[in-house]
Amino acid sequence: MSARQGKGTVREKEDFDADAAAEILRNAMCGLGTSEEPIIDVVDSHNNAQRQDIAVAFKQSYGKDLIEELKSELGSNFENTVVALMTPPRLYDAKELNKAIKGIGTDETALVEIMCSRTNEELEEIKAVYQQEYEVALEEDLDCDTSGYFGRLMISLVTGGRDVDDTVNDEDADTEAQELYDAGAGCWGTEESKFNQILCRRNFNQLNRIFEVYEEKFGQSVREAISSEFSGSVQDGYTAIVDIAENKPLFFAKRLDNAMRGIGTSDDDLIRLIVSRSEVDMEEIRTAYYYMQPEDDRRTLREAVASECSGDYKNMLLALLNKDD
Structure with missing residues:
Protein backbone atom coordinates (compact mmCIF):
# COMPACT_ATOMS: atom_id res chain seq x y z
CA MET A 1 0.00 0.00 0.00
CA SER A 2 1.37 3.36 -0.98
CA ALA A 3 1.84 6.25 1.45
CA ARG A 4 -0.86 8.12 -0.42
CA GLN A 5 -3.36 5.29 0.04
CA GLY A 6 -2.42 5.03 3.71
CA LYS A 7 -3.72 8.57 4.34
CA GLY A 8 -7.30 7.49 3.76
CA THR A 9 -9.60 6.06 6.43
CA VAL A 10 -11.03 3.46 4.03
CA ARG A 11 -8.53 0.90 2.80
CA GLU A 12 -8.31 -2.29 0.81
CA LYS A 13 -9.72 -5.30 2.66
CA GLU A 14 -7.30 -8.17 3.12
CA ASP A 15 -8.51 -11.70 2.28
CA PHE A 16 -11.05 -10.14 -0.08
CA ASP A 17 -13.92 -12.39 -1.20
CA ALA A 18 -16.28 -10.65 -3.61
CA ASP A 19 -18.78 -13.54 -3.67
CA ALA A 20 -19.02 -13.64 0.13
CA ALA A 21 -19.53 -9.87 0.32
CA ALA A 22 -22.20 -10.01 -2.40
CA GLU A 23 -24.02 -12.73 -0.46
CA ILE A 24 -24.01 -10.62 2.71
CA LEU A 25 -25.55 -7.72 0.80
CA ARG A 26 -28.18 -9.96 -0.79
CA ASN A 27 -29.14 -11.43 2.57
CA ALA A 28 -29.35 -7.91 4.04
CA MET A 29 -31.93 -6.98 1.39
CA CYS A 30 -33.95 -10.20 1.42
CA GLY A 31 -37.20 -10.74 3.27
CA LEU A 32 -39.27 -8.17 5.10
CA GLY A 33 -37.34 -4.97 5.68
CA THR A 34 -33.67 -4.30 5.12
CA SER A 35 -30.78 -4.89 7.51
CA GLU A 36 -28.76 -1.71 7.20
CA GLU A 37 -25.88 -2.66 9.50
CA PRO A 38 -24.46 -5.41 7.24
CA ILE A 39 -24.64 -3.02 4.30
CA ILE A 40 -22.66 -0.42 6.24
CA ASP A 41 -20.12 -3.06 7.31
CA VAL A 42 -19.53 -4.35 3.78
CA VAL A 43 -19.36 -0.97 2.07
CA ASP A 44 -17.09 0.57 4.71
CA SER A 45 -14.69 -2.38 4.93
CA HIS A 46 -13.83 -2.49 1.21
CA ASN A 47 -12.26 0.15 -1.00
CA ASN A 48 -13.92 1.36 -4.18
CA ALA A 49 -12.10 -1.03 -6.50
CA GLN A 50 -13.27 -3.96 -4.39
CA ARG A 51 -16.83 -2.61 -4.33
CA GLN A 52 -16.82 -2.73 -8.14
CA ASP A 53 -15.83 -6.40 -7.97
CA ILE A 54 -18.61 -7.02 -5.44
CA ALA A 55 -21.12 -5.43 -7.82
CA VAL A 56 -19.94 -7.73 -10.62
CA ALA A 57 -20.17 -10.79 -8.36
CA PHE A 58 -23.67 -9.73 -7.26
CA LYS A 59 -24.89 -9.50 -10.86
CA GLN A 60 -23.23 -12.79 -11.80
CA SER A 61 -24.73 -14.65 -8.84
CA TYR A 62 -28.19 -13.10 -8.60
CA GLY A 63 -28.87 -11.57 -12.01
CA LYS A 64 -29.54 -8.13 -10.58
CA ASP A 65 -27.76 -4.78 -10.62
CA LEU A 66 -26.46 -4.09 -7.12
CA ILE A 67 -26.86 -0.30 -7.24
CA GLU A 68 -30.46 -0.62 -8.46
CA GLU A 69 -31.18 -3.09 -5.67
CA LEU A 70 -29.69 -0.75 -3.09
CA LYS A 71 -31.74 2.14 -4.45
CA SER A 72 -34.93 0.10 -4.16
CA GLU A 73 -34.20 -0.88 -0.56
CA LEU A 74 -32.66 2.26 0.93
CA GLY A 75 -33.76 5.85 1.11
CA SER A 76 -32.83 9.49 1.60
CA ASN A 77 -29.25 10.48 2.51
CA PHE A 78 -28.29 6.94 3.50
CA GLU A 79 -29.15 5.76 0.01
CA ASN A 80 -27.27 8.69 -1.54
CA THR A 81 -24.16 7.90 0.50
CA VAL A 82 -24.15 4.18 -0.28
CA VAL A 83 -24.75 4.77 -4.00
CA ALA A 84 -21.93 7.36 -4.04
CA LEU A 85 -19.61 4.81 -2.43
CA MET A 86 -20.56 2.18 -5.01
CA THR A 87 -19.77 4.55 -7.89
CA PRO A 88 -16.22 4.66 -9.38
CA PRO A 89 -14.50 7.87 -8.18
CA ARG A 90 -14.17 9.70 -11.48
CA LEU A 91 -17.67 8.71 -12.57
CA TYR A 92 -18.87 10.08 -9.24
CA ASP A 93 -17.00 13.34 -9.93
CA ALA A 94 -18.59 13.52 -13.38
CA LYS A 95 -22.07 12.95 -11.95
CA GLU A 96 -21.53 15.61 -9.27
CA LEU A 97 -20.32 18.10 -11.89
CA ASN A 98 -23.32 17.38 -14.08
CA LYS A 99 -25.66 17.83 -11.12
CA ALA A 100 -23.93 21.12 -10.28
CA ILE A 101 -24.36 22.33 -13.87
CA LYS A 102 -27.80 20.98 -14.75
CA GLY A 103 -29.64 21.44 -11.46
CA ILE A 104 -31.76 24.43 -10.50
CA GLY A 105 -29.19 27.21 -10.72
CA THR A 106 -25.48 26.45 -10.76
CA ASP A 107 -23.80 24.91 -7.72
CA GLU A 108 -20.58 26.91 -7.82
CA THR A 109 -19.43 25.39 -4.51
CA ALA A 110 -19.31 21.89 -6.02
CA LEU A 111 -17.71 23.15 -9.24
CA VAL A 112 -14.95 24.96 -7.34
CA GLU A 113 -14.29 22.03 -5.02
CA ILE A 114 -13.93 19.44 -7.78
CA MET A 115 -12.36 21.48 -10.55
CA CYS A 116 -9.76 23.15 -8.32
CA SER A 117 -8.68 20.07 -6.38
CA ARG A 118 -8.37 17.29 -8.96
CA THR A 119 -5.06 16.46 -10.65
CA ASN A 120 -4.44 16.72 -14.39
CA GLU A 121 -4.76 12.95 -14.69
CA GLU A 122 -8.01 12.91 -12.75
CA LEU A 123 -9.44 15.75 -14.83
CA GLU A 124 -8.62 13.88 -18.04
CA GLU A 125 -10.44 10.81 -16.74
CA ILE A 126 -13.39 12.91 -15.58
CA LYS A 127 -13.68 14.49 -19.05
CA ALA A 128 -13.63 11.08 -20.75
CA VAL A 129 -16.24 9.64 -18.38
CA TYR A 130 -18.40 12.77 -18.66
CA GLN A 131 -18.38 12.55 -22.46
CA GLN A 132 -19.32 8.87 -22.34
CA GLU A 133 -22.04 9.36 -19.71
CA TYR A 134 -23.72 12.51 -21.07
CA GLU A 135 -22.66 12.56 -24.75
CA VAL A 136 -21.38 16.11 -24.45
CA ALA A 137 -17.98 17.52 -23.53
CA LEU A 138 -17.59 18.75 -19.96
CA GLU A 139 -15.95 21.90 -21.33
CA GLU A 140 -19.02 22.59 -23.47
CA ASP A 141 -21.38 22.22 -20.51
CA LEU A 142 -19.20 24.43 -18.34
CA ASP A 143 -19.01 27.04 -21.08
CA CYS A 144 -22.80 27.06 -21.46
CA ASP A 145 -23.56 27.26 -17.76
CA THR A 146 -20.89 29.62 -16.40
CA SER A 147 -19.90 33.08 -17.55
CA GLY A 148 -17.55 35.97 -16.92
CA TYR A 149 -14.36 35.57 -14.97
CA PHE A 150 -15.70 32.46 -13.23
CA GLY A 151 -16.49 30.82 -16.55
CA ARG A 152 -12.99 31.56 -17.80
CA LEU A 153 -11.55 30.04 -14.62
CA MET A 154 -13.55 26.83 -15.16
CA ILE A 155 -12.41 26.57 -18.77
CA SER A 156 -8.78 27.15 -17.75
CA LEU A 157 -9.03 24.39 -15.15
CA VAL A 158 -10.83 21.85 -17.35
CA THR A 159 -7.91 21.87 -19.80
CA GLY A 160 -5.80 20.18 -17.10
CA GLY A 161 -2.75 22.28 -17.90
CA ARG A 162 -1.08 22.52 -14.48
CA ASP A 163 2.68 21.85 -14.45
CA VAL A 164 3.41 18.27 -13.40
CA ASP A 165 7.02 19.02 -12.43
CA ASP A 166 6.97 19.91 -8.72
CA THR A 167 10.31 21.73 -8.75
CA VAL A 168 10.59 25.38 -7.68
CA ASN A 169 12.25 28.14 -9.66
CA ASN A 247 -2.64 23.02 2.71
CA LYS A 248 -4.97 20.69 0.82
CA PRO A 249 -6.31 18.76 3.86
CA LEU A 250 -7.13 22.07 5.57
CA PHE A 251 -9.00 23.19 2.44
CA PHE A 252 -11.25 20.14 2.69
CA ALA A 253 -11.58 20.52 6.47
CA LYS A 254 -12.89 24.06 5.97
CA ARG A 255 -15.30 22.81 3.32
CA LEU A 256 -16.64 20.19 5.73
CA ASP A 257 -17.04 22.83 8.40
CA ASN A 258 -18.95 25.06 5.99
CA ALA A 259 -21.25 22.17 5.08
CA MET A 260 -22.23 21.78 8.73
CA ARG A 261 -22.44 25.45 9.72
CA GLY A 262 -25.55 27.58 9.91
CA ILE A 263 -29.17 26.51 9.73
CA GLY A 264 -29.34 22.96 8.48
CA THR A 265 -26.62 20.79 6.96
CA SER A 266 -25.63 20.77 3.30
CA ASP A 267 -25.92 17.00 2.98
CA ASP A 268 -24.93 16.89 -0.69
CA ASP A 269 -21.65 18.65 0.12
CA LEU A 270 -21.07 16.56 3.25
CA ILE A 271 -21.59 13.28 1.41
CA ARG A 272 -19.42 14.30 -1.55
CA LEU A 273 -16.56 15.50 0.65
CA ILE A 274 -16.45 12.45 2.92
CA VAL A 275 -16.97 9.90 0.14
CA SER A 276 -14.46 11.43 -2.28
CA ARG A 277 -11.69 11.87 0.31
CA SER A 278 -12.25 8.68 2.34
CA GLU A 279 -9.59 6.73 0.43
CA VAL A 280 -7.30 9.69 -0.29
CA ASP A 281 -6.47 11.95 2.66
CA MET A 282 -9.24 11.75 5.25
CA GLU A 283 -6.78 11.03 8.07
CA GLU A 284 -5.08 14.36 7.42
CA ILE A 285 -8.41 16.14 6.96
CA ARG A 286 -9.61 14.91 10.36
CA THR A 287 -6.45 16.27 11.99
CA ALA A 288 -6.72 19.59 10.15
CA TYR A 289 -10.38 19.87 11.14
CA TYR A 290 -9.59 19.42 14.83
CA TYR A 291 -6.72 21.93 14.98
CA MET A 292 -8.41 24.62 12.86
CA GLN A 293 -10.88 25.27 15.67
CA PRO A 294 -10.36 27.46 18.76
CA GLU A 295 -8.29 25.60 21.34
CA ASP A 296 -10.96 25.89 24.03
CA ASP A 297 -13.79 24.63 21.83
CA ARG A 298 -12.40 21.82 19.69
CA ARG A 299 -14.38 18.83 18.55
CA THR A 300 -13.43 15.97 16.27
CA LEU A 301 -14.89 15.60 12.82
CA ARG A 302 -16.74 12.50 14.03
CA GLU A 303 -18.30 14.52 16.84
CA ALA A 304 -19.38 17.22 14.40
CA VAL A 305 -20.95 14.72 12.00
CA ALA A 306 -22.66 12.87 14.86
CA SER A 307 -24.26 16.12 16.01
CA GLU A 308 -25.51 17.03 12.52
CA CYS A 309 -26.73 13.69 11.16
CA SER A 310 -28.88 10.83 12.39
CA GLY A 311 -29.83 7.20 11.85
CA ASP A 312 -28.16 4.93 9.31
CA TYR A 313 -26.92 7.97 7.40
CA LYS A 314 -24.95 9.08 10.44
CA ASN A 315 -23.67 5.55 11.08
CA MET A 316 -22.44 5.25 7.48
CA LEU A 317 -20.56 8.56 7.60
CA LEU A 318 -19.04 7.74 10.99
CA ALA A 319 -17.88 4.37 9.67
CA LEU A 320 -16.14 6.14 6.78
CA LEU A 321 -14.43 8.54 9.19
CA ASN A 322 -13.18 5.59 11.24
CA LYS A 323 -12.94 5.40 15.01
CA ASP A 324 -9.39 6.41 15.85
CA ASP A 325 -9.53 10.23 15.75
Whole structure:
Protein backbone atom coordinates (compact mmCIF):
# COMPACT_ATOMS: atom_id res chain seq x y z
CA MET A 1 0.00 0.00 0.00
CA SER A 2 1.37 3.36 -0.98
CA ALA A 3 1.84 6.25 1.45
CA ARG A 4 -0.86 8.12 -0.42
CA GLN A 5 -3.36 5.29 0.04
CA GLY A 6 -2.42 5.03 3.71
CA LYS A 7 -3.72 8.57 4.34
CA GLY A 8 -7.30 7.49 3.76
CA THR A 9 -9.60 6.06 6.43
CA VAL A 10 -11.03 3.46 4.03
CA ARG A 11 -8.53 0.90 2.80
CA GLU A 12 -8.31 -2.29 0.81
CA LYS A 13 -9.72 -5.30 2.66
CA GLU A 14 -7.30 -8.17 3.12
CA ASP A 15 -8.51 -11.70 2.28
CA PHE A 16 -11.05 -10.14 -0.08
CA ASP A 17 -13.92 -12.39 -1.20
CA ALA A 18 -16.28 -10.65 -3.61
CA ASP A 19 -18.78 -13.54 -3.67
CA ALA A 20 -19.02 -13.64 0.13
CA ALA A 21 -19.53 -9.87 0.32
CA ALA A 22 -22.20 -10.01 -2.40
CA GLU A 23 -24.02 -12.73 -0.46
CA ILE A 24 -24.01 -10.62 2.71
CA LEU A 25 -25.55 -7.72 0.80
CA ARG A 26 -28.18 -9.96 -0.79
CA ASN A 27 -29.14 -11.43 2.57
CA ALA A 28 -29.35 -7.91 4.04
CA MET A 29 -31.93 -6.98 1.39
CA CYS A 30 -33.95 -10.20 1.42
CA GLY A 31 -37.20 -10.74 3.27
CA LEU A 32 -39.27 -8.17 5.10
CA GLY A 33 -37.34 -4.97 5.68
CA THR A 34 -33.67 -4.30 5.12
CA SER A 35 -30.78 -4.89 7.51
CA GLU A 36 -28.76 -1.71 7.20
CA GLU A 37 -25.88 -2.66 9.50
CA PRO A 38 -24.46 -5.41 7.24
CA ILE A 39 -24.64 -3.02 4.30
CA ILE A 40 -22.66 -0.42 6.24
CA ASP A 41 -20.12 -3.06 7.31
CA VAL A 42 -19.53 -4.35 3.78
CA VAL A 43 -19.36 -0.97 2.07
CA ASP A 44 -17.09 0.57 4.71
CA SER A 45 -14.69 -2.38 4.93
CA HIS A 46 -13.83 -2.49 1.21
CA ASN A 47 -12.26 0.15 -1.00
CA ASN A 48 -13.92 1.36 -4.18
CA ALA A 49 -12.10 -1.03 -6.50
CA GLN A 50 -13.27 -3.96 -4.39
CA ARG A 51 -16.83 -2.61 -4.33
CA GLN A 52 -16.82 -2.73 -8.14
CA ASP A 53 -15.83 -6.40 -7.97
CA ILE A 54 -18.61 -7.02 -5.44
CA ALA A 55 -21.12 -5.43 -7.82
CA VAL A 56 -19.94 -7.73 -10.62
CA ALA A 57 -20.17 -10.79 -8.36
CA PHE A 58 -23.67 -9.73 -7.26
CA LYS A 59 -24.89 -9.50 -10.86
CA GLN A 60 -23.23 -12.79 -11.80
CA SER A 61 -24.73 -14.65 -8.84
CA TYR A 62 -28.19 -13.10 -8.60
CA GLY A 63 -28.87 -11.57 -12.01
CA LYS A 64 -29.54 -8.13 -10.58
CA ASP A 65 -27.76 -4.78 -10.62
CA LEU A 66 -26.46 -4.09 -7.12
CA ILE A 67 -26.86 -0.30 -7.24
CA GLU A 68 -30.46 -0.62 -8.46
CA GLU A 69 -31.18 -3.09 -5.67
CA LEU A 70 -29.69 -0.75 -3.09
CA LYS A 71 -31.74 2.14 -4.45
CA SER A 72 -34.93 0.10 -4.16
CA GLU A 73 -34.20 -0.88 -0.56
CA LEU A 74 -32.66 2.26 0.93
CA GLY A 75 -33.76 5.85 1.11
CA SER A 76 -32.83 9.49 1.60
CA ASN A 77 -29.25 10.48 2.51
CA PHE A 78 -28.29 6.94 3.50
CA GLU A 79 -29.15 5.76 0.01
CA ASN A 80 -27.27 8.69 -1.54
CA THR A 81 -24.16 7.90 0.50
CA VAL A 82 -24.15 4.18 -0.28
CA VAL A 83 -24.75 4.77 -4.00
CA ALA A 84 -21.93 7.36 -4.04
CA LEU A 85 -19.61 4.81 -2.43
CA MET A 86 -20.56 2.18 -5.01
CA THR A 87 -19.77 4.55 -7.89
CA PRO A 88 -16.22 4.66 -9.38
CA PRO A 89 -14.50 7.87 -8.18
CA ARG A 90 -14.17 9.70 -11.48
CA LEU A 91 -17.67 8.71 -12.57
CA TYR A 92 -18.87 10.08 -9.24
CA ASP A 93 -17.00 13.34 -9.93
CA ALA A 94 -18.59 13.52 -13.38
CA LYS A 95 -22.07 12.95 -11.95
CA GLU A 96 -21.53 15.61 -9.27
CA LEU A 97 -20.32 18.10 -11.89
CA ASN A 98 -23.32 17.38 -14.08
CA LYS A 99 -25.66 17.83 -11.12
CA ALA A 100 -23.93 21.12 -10.28
CA ILE A 101 -24.36 22.33 -13.87
CA LYS A 102 -27.80 20.98 -14.75
CA GLY A 103 -29.64 21.44 -11.46
CA ILE A 104 -31.76 24.43 -10.50
CA GLY A 105 -29.19 27.21 -10.72
CA THR A 106 -25.48 26.45 -10.76
CA ASP A 107 -23.80 24.91 -7.72
CA GLU A 108 -20.58 26.91 -7.82
CA THR A 109 -19.43 25.39 -4.51
CA ALA A 110 -19.31 21.89 -6.02
CA LEU A 111 -17.71 23.15 -9.24
CA VAL A 112 -14.95 24.96 -7.34
CA GLU A 113 -14.29 22.03 -5.02
CA ILE A 114 -13.93 19.44 -7.78
CA MET A 115 -12.36 21.48 -10.55
CA CYS A 116 -9.76 23.15 -8.32
CA SER A 117 -8.68 20.07 -6.38
CA ARG A 118 -8.37 17.29 -8.96
CA THR A 119 -5.06 16.46 -10.65
CA ASN A 120 -4.44 16.72 -14.39
CA GLU A 121 -4.76 12.95 -14.69
CA GLU A 122 -8.01 12.91 -12.75
CA LEU A 123 -9.44 15.75 -14.83
CA GLU A 124 -8.62 13.88 -18.04
CA GLU A 125 -10.44 10.81 -16.74
CA ILE A 126 -13.39 12.91 -15.58
CA LYS A 127 -13.68 14.49 -19.05
CA ALA A 128 -13.63 11.08 -20.75
CA VAL A 129 -16.24 9.64 -18.38
CA TYR A 130 -18.40 12.77 -18.66
CA GLN A 131 -18.38 12.55 -22.46
CA GLN A 132 -19.32 8.87 -22.34
CA GLU A 133 -22.04 9.36 -19.71
CA TYR A 134 -23.72 12.51 -21.07
CA GLU A 135 -22.66 12.56 -24.75
CA VAL A 136 -21.38 16.11 -24.45
CA ALA A 137 -17.98 17.52 -23.53
CA LEU A 138 -17.59 18.75 -19.96
CA GLU A 139 -15.95 21.90 -21.33
CA GLU A 140 -19.02 22.59 -23.47
CA ASP A 141 -21.38 22.22 -20.51
CA LEU A 142 -19.20 24.43 -18.34
CA ASP A 143 -19.01 27.04 -21.08
CA CYS A 144 -22.80 27.06 -21.46
CA ASP A 145 -23.56 27.26 -17.76
CA THR A 146 -20.89 29.62 -16.40
CA SER A 147 -19.90 33.08 -17.55
CA GLY A 148 -17.55 35.97 -16.92
CA TYR A 149 -14.36 35.57 -14.97
CA PHE A 150 -15.70 32.46 -13.23
CA GLY A 151 -16.49 30.82 -16.55
CA ARG A 152 -12.99 31.56 -17.80
CA LEU A 153 -11.55 30.04 -14.62
CA MET A 154 -13.55 26.83 -15.16
CA ILE A 155 -12.41 26.57 -18.77
CA SER A 156 -8.78 27.15 -17.75
CA LEU A 157 -9.03 24.39 -15.15
CA VAL A 158 -10.83 21.85 -17.35
CA THR A 159 -7.91 21.87 -19.80
CA GLY A 160 -5.80 20.18 -17.10
CA GLY A 161 -2.75 22.28 -17.90
CA ARG A 162 -1.08 22.52 -14.48
CA ASP A 163 2.68 21.85 -14.45
CA VAL A 164 3.41 18.27 -13.40
CA ASP A 165 7.02 19.02 -12.43
CA ASP A 166 6.97 19.91 -8.72
CA THR A 167 10.31 21.73 -8.75
CA VAL A 168 10.59 25.38 -7.68
CA ASN A 169 12.25 28.14 -9.66
CA ASP A 170 13.01 31.18 -7.50
CA GLU A 171 13.68 33.50 -10.42
CA ASP A 172 10.33 32.66 -12.03
CA ALA A 173 8.61 33.03 -8.66
CA ASP A 174 9.98 36.56 -8.30
CA THR A 175 8.90 37.46 -11.82
CA GLU A 176 5.39 36.06 -11.47
CA ALA A 177 4.83 37.55 -8.02
CA GLN A 178 5.53 40.91 -9.64
CA GLU A 179 3.18 40.06 -12.52
CA LEU A 180 0.37 39.22 -10.10
CA TYR A 181 0.89 42.52 -8.31
CA ASP A 182 0.97 44.45 -11.58
CA ALA A 183 -2.22 42.68 -12.70
CA GLY A 184 -4.07 43.50 -9.50
CA ALA A 185 -3.11 45.77 -6.63
CA GLY A 186 -0.48 47.58 -8.69
CA CYS A 187 -2.79 48.88 -11.42
CA TRP A 188 -6.17 50.46 -12.07
CA GLY A 189 -8.64 47.65 -12.66
CA THR A 190 -7.65 43.99 -12.70
CA GLU A 191 -5.99 41.89 -15.38
CA GLU A 192 -7.87 38.67 -14.66
CA SER A 193 -6.08 36.68 -17.37
CA LYS A 194 -2.76 36.92 -15.53
CA PHE A 195 -4.29 35.43 -12.38
CA ASN A 196 -5.75 32.61 -14.49
CA GLN A 197 -2.46 31.98 -16.25
CA ILE A 198 -0.43 31.66 -13.06
CA LEU A 199 -2.92 30.11 -10.63
CA CYS A 200 -4.20 27.50 -13.10
CA ARG A 201 -0.89 26.45 -14.63
CA ARG A 202 1.88 26.50 -12.03
CA ASN A 203 2.52 23.47 -9.82
CA PHE A 204 1.53 23.91 -6.19
CA ASN A 205 5.11 24.05 -4.89
CA GLN A 206 5.86 26.85 -7.33
CA LEU A 207 2.65 28.64 -6.36
CA ASN A 208 3.62 28.53 -2.69
CA ARG A 209 6.96 30.11 -3.51
CA ILE A 210 5.20 32.80 -5.58
CA PHE A 211 2.90 33.50 -2.62
CA GLU A 212 5.88 33.82 -0.25
CA VAL A 213 7.70 36.23 -2.57
CA TYR A 214 4.52 38.24 -3.10
CA GLU A 215 4.04 38.79 0.63
CA GLU A 216 7.72 39.59 1.18
CA LYS A 217 7.73 42.21 -1.59
CA PHE A 218 4.32 43.82 -1.20
CA GLY A 219 3.36 43.34 2.44
CA GLN A 220 0.10 41.52 1.80
CA SER A 221 -0.82 37.95 0.95
CA VAL A 222 -2.06 36.81 -2.46
CA ARG A 223 -5.22 35.72 -0.67
CA GLU A 224 -5.75 39.32 0.52
CA ALA A 225 -5.08 40.60 -2.98
CA ILE A 226 -7.66 38.21 -4.44
CA SER A 227 -10.18 39.30 -1.82
CA SER A 228 -9.73 42.97 -2.74
CA GLU A 229 -9.65 42.49 -6.51
CA PHE A 230 -12.39 39.89 -7.08
CA SER A 231 -15.80 38.96 -5.72
CA GLY A 232 -18.32 36.15 -5.86
CA SER A 233 -17.57 32.77 -7.39
CA VAL A 234 -14.33 33.73 -9.11
CA GLN A 235 -12.96 34.96 -5.78
CA ASP A 236 -13.97 31.64 -4.25
CA GLY A 237 -12.25 29.77 -7.06
CA TYR A 238 -8.97 31.66 -6.88
CA THR A 239 -8.97 31.45 -3.08
CA ALA A 240 -9.57 27.70 -3.29
CA ILE A 241 -6.49 27.29 -5.46
CA VAL A 242 -4.42 29.23 -2.92
CA ASP A 243 -5.83 27.15 -0.06
CA ILE A 244 -5.16 23.87 -1.87
CA ALA A 245 -1.61 24.90 -2.72
CA GLU A 246 -0.88 25.86 0.87
CA ASN A 247 -2.64 23.02 2.71
CA LYS A 248 -4.97 20.69 0.82
CA PRO A 249 -6.31 18.76 3.86
CA LEU A 250 -7.13 22.07 5.57
CA PHE A 251 -9.00 23.19 2.44
CA PHE A 252 -11.25 20.14 2.69
CA ALA A 253 -11.58 20.52 6.47
CA LYS A 254 -12.89 24.06 5.97
CA ARG A 255 -15.30 22.81 3.32
CA LEU A 256 -16.64 20.19 5.73
CA ASP A 257 -17.04 22.83 8.40
CA ASN A 258 -18.95 25.06 5.99
CA ALA A 259 -21.25 22.17 5.08
CA MET A 260 -22.23 21.78 8.73
CA ARG A 261 -22.44 25.45 9.72
CA GLY A 262 -25.55 27.58 9.91
CA ILE A 263 -29.17 26.51 9.73
CA GLY A 264 -29.34 22.96 8.48
CA THR A 265 -26.62 20.79 6.96
CA SER A 266 -25.63 20.77 3.30
CA ASP A 267 -25.92 17.00 2.98
CA ASP A 268 -24.93 16.89 -0.69
CA ASP A 269 -21.65 18.65 0.12
CA LEU A 270 -21.07 16.56 3.25
CA ILE A 271 -21.59 13.28 1.41
CA ARG A 272 -19.42 14.30 -1.55
CA LEU A 273 -16.56 15.50 0.65
CA ILE A 274 -16.45 12.45 2.92
CA VAL A 275 -16.97 9.90 0.14
CA SER A 276 -14.46 11.43 -2.28
CA ARG A 277 -11.69 11.87 0.31
CA SER A 278 -12.25 8.68 2.34
CA GLU A 279 -9.59 6.73 0.43
CA VAL A 280 -7.30 9.69 -0.29
CA ASP A 281 -6.47 11.95 2.66
CA MET A 282 -9.24 11.75 5.25
CA GLU A 283 -6.78 11.03 8.07
CA GLU A 284 -5.08 14.36 7.42
CA ILE A 285 -8.41 16.14 6.96
CA ARG A 286 -9.61 14.91 10.36
CA THR A 287 -6.45 16.27 11.99
CA ALA A 288 -6.72 19.59 10.15
CA TYR A 289 -10.38 19.87 11.14
CA TYR A 290 -9.59 19.42 14.83
CA TYR A 291 -6.72 21.93 14.98
CA MET A 292 -8.41 24.62 12.86
CA GLN A 293 -10.88 25.27 15.67
CA PRO A 294 -10.36 27.46 18.76
CA GLU A 295 -8.29 25.60 21.34
CA ASP A 296 -10.96 25.89 24.03
CA ASP A 297 -13.79 24.63 21.83
CA ARG A 298 -12.40 21.82 19.69
CA ARG A 299 -14.38 18.83 18.55
CA THR A 300 -13.43 15.97 16.27
CA LEU A 301 -14.89 15.60 12.82
CA ARG A 302 -16.74 12.50 14.03
CA GLU A 303 -18.30 14.52 16.84
CA ALA A 304 -19.38 17.22 14.40
CA VAL A 305 -20.95 14.72 12.00
CA ALA A 306 -22.66 12.87 14.86
CA SER A 307 -24.26 16.12 16.01
CA GLU A 308 -25.51 17.03 12.52
CA CYS A 309 -26.73 13.69 11.16
CA SER A 310 -28.88 10.83 12.39
CA GLY A 311 -29.83 7.20 11.85
CA ASP A 312 -28.16 4.93 9.31
CA TYR A 313 -26.92 7.97 7.40
CA LYS A 314 -24.95 9.08 10.44
CA ASN A 315 -23.67 5.55 11.08
CA MET A 316 -22.44 5.25 7.48
CA LEU A 317 -20.56 8.56 7.60
CA LEU A 318 -19.04 7.74 10.99
CA ALA A 319 -17.88 4.37 9.67
CA LEU A 320 -16.14 6.14 6.78
CA LEU A 321 -14.43 8.54 9.19
CA ASN A 322 -13.18 5.59 11.24
CA LYS A 323 -12.94 5.40 15.01
CA ASP A 324 -9.39 6.41 15.85
CA ASP A 325 -9.53 10.23 15.75
